[in-house]
Amino acid sequence: MITKNEIYRLLGQLKKEIGDEYRASDDPGDNKPGMQVTLATDGERWNYQTGDNSYTGACYSLPYWATISLYRNSNRKCLVNEVFSQWEEIMP
Numbered sequence: 001m002i003t004k005n006e007i008y009r010l011l012g013q014l015k016k017e018i019g020d021e022y023r024a025s026d027d028p029g030d031n032k033p034g035m036q037v038t039l040a041t042d043g044e045r046w047n048y049q050t051g052d053n054s055y056t057g058a059c060y061s062l063p064y065w066a067t068i069s070l071y072r073n074s075n076r077k078c079l080v081n082e083v084f085s086q087w088e089e090i091m092p
Helices: 004-016 076-090
Strands: 034-041 046-050 064-071
Touching: 004 034, 004 046, 004 064, 004 076, 064 076
Parallel strands: none
Antiparallel strands: 034 046, 034 064
16 A cells, blocks of 8 residues: 555655746646646555646556646645545545
8 A cells, every 4th residue: 555655655756856947737827836746546556647648658557646846946745745635535
């Protein structure tokens, strides 16, 4: 089972990879460096992908998804709670 601590650590690693040209969305008003992160689980296994999740990626084999916007100044604890909240809304 996935833990909040695992997601917290992952987000810390991903924050370090945010390039100046990265954006979390295609919104013209989104002018801060950031990335979209999708996390998926089946309740046992989990995976993640960054960027556009429209067509392919590591999450496609898992049924329950959460998508967040990660910025350099994001509060990781709040984002972890958001991920779990999104999963709780859709998981049986």
